[in-house]
Amino acid sequence: MQTQQKNIDLANNIQMPMVGFGTYLIQDEDAQSLVHQAIRAGYRHVDTAEGYGNEKGVGLGIKAALAELGISREEIFVTTKLYPGNEAWGQTPKTYESTIESLQASLARLQLNYVDLYLIHAPFAKTERLNQWKALIELQRQGKVRAIGVSNFNEAHIEEIKAAGLPLPDANQIELHPWSQKPELVSYLTQNDIAIIAYSSLVPLSSWRTVAGQDSAKTEQMKADGVDSNSPFKVMAQKYGVSEAQLLLRWGVQKGYAVLPKSANADRIRQNIELFGFEIDEQDMEAIAQMDRGEGVAWSSGDPTKEV
Numbered sequence: 001m002q003t004q005q006k007n008i009d010l011a012n013n014i015q016m017p018m019v020g021f022g023t024y025l026i027q028d029e030d031a032q033s034l035v036h037q038a039i040r041a042g043y044r045h046v047d048t049a050e051g052y053g054n055e056k057g058v059g060l061g062i063k064a065a066l067a068e069l070g071i072s073r074e075e076i077f078v079t080t081k082l083y084p085g086n087e088a089w090g091q092t093p094k095t096y097e098s099t100i101e102s103l104q105a106s107l108a109r110l111q112l113n114y115v116d117l118y119l120i121h122a123p124f125a126k127t128e129r130l131n132q133w134k135a136l137i138e139l140q141r142q143g144k145v146r147a148i149g150v151s152n153f154n155e156a157h158i159e160e161i162k163a164a165g166l167p168l169p170d171a172n173q174i175e176l177h178p179w180s181q182k183p184e185l186v187s188y189l190t191q192n193d194i195a196i197i198a199y200s201s202l203v204p205l206s207s208w209r210t211v212a213g214q215d216s217a218k219t220e221q222m223k224a225d226g227v228d229s230n231s232p233f234k235v236m237a238q239k240y241g242v243s244e245a246q247l248l249l250r251w252g253v254q255k256g257y258a259v260l261p262k263s264a265n266a267d268r269i270r271q272n273i274e275l276f277g278f279e280i281d282e283q284d285m286e287a288i289a290q291m292d293r294g295e296g297v298a299w300s301s302g303d304p305t306k307e308v
């Protein structure tokens with residue numbers, strides 16, 4: 001298969017490549033080499049966050065890849081996220097001012113002048129959510145971020161922004177895969193022209209975050225389902241001559257979502273971007289639509305879109 005890429009149009013003519021390289025659970029010291037490898041393999045979109053503690057390594061990886069491949073900064077779409085602070089976890093929520101400072105600190109770690117997309121990582125800071133959003137609007141006005149968005153926000157969180165008369169997010173990054181399809185939220189986002197970025201697309205795999213310490217709320221039952229040799233995804237993947245991971249990622253892009261596969265393995269990094277040489281047929285898409293189990297499992301504290 002040949003590496004082809006597709007984009008999603010955000011407002012202001014900004015093009016977001018549909019396949020991004022995810023970097024959660026990649027240590028700072030490993031991020032440089034893995035991000036470099038990913039860009040070499042054809043990725044033009046990299047997803048990091050203040051909360052991942054790896055922005056320095058991600059920035060070094062981008063720098064090394066640009067130098068090696070002779071491509072310009074404008075050809076790479078970089079997303080980072082504001083860690084909002086959560087009072088319920090004893091943290092101080094970021095204010096308008098500390099949000100501005102957080103982006104400055106992220107840019108310094110990344111060694112970049114701007115990021116392409118800046119997201120509020122989760123709707124945790126109830127009392128400061130709107131101030132954080134106003135700070136993102138200001139950062140966009142200053143040209144330090146090209147597009148702005150949210151992550152793990154539900155309909156009510158976005159309605160809060162609407163009710164305040166503020167511009168709506170360009171994108172919402174949420175957990176989406178066949179076991180967590182969030183149909184109401186997806187149709188709300190589509191109606192409001194908010195691009196959808198799916199994370200943790202590979203949850204149904206038996207190999208998903210199996211390394212010690214990579215905790216989530218994925219249950220033992222789900223793990224058992226994943227290793228079943230009759231896994232419906234395995235059967236479908238065989239039919240299309242692809243891996244289960246490619247099948248799960250293709251489901252996301254076929255639904256119109258950007259996807260962010262993370263891997264620390266060179267072969268998987270290459271494989272996870274090869275998604276445009278096959279198509280899941282209507283019958284299989286319908287079968288997958290019946291597999292929804294509701295809430296996401298990627299966060300050990302539960303699906304953050306359930307926050308009030």
Ligand SMILES: NC(=O)c1ccc[n+]([C@@H]2O[C@H](COP(=O)([O-])OP(=O)(O)OC[C@H]3O[C@@H](n4cnc5c(N)ncnc54)[C@H](OP(=O)(O)O)[C@@H]3O)[C@@H](O)[C@H]2O)c1
Pocket residue numbers: 021022023024025047048121151152173174198199200201202203205207208209210211243245246260261262263264265268269271272298
């Ligand atoms: N906004 C948010 O709240 C949020 C939350 C979670 C994730 N994210 C973003 O979304 C990205 C992706 O989500 P994720 O990291 O949770 O999970 P993911 O990309 O869905 O899955 C990663 C897991 O699958 C394994 N894997 C990767 N490719 C594979 C393949 N081809 N075959 C078999 N196994 C494979 C990886 O192991 P190896 O590394 O060993 O290959 C790892 O255990 C994150 O890195 C992050 O950028 C955002």
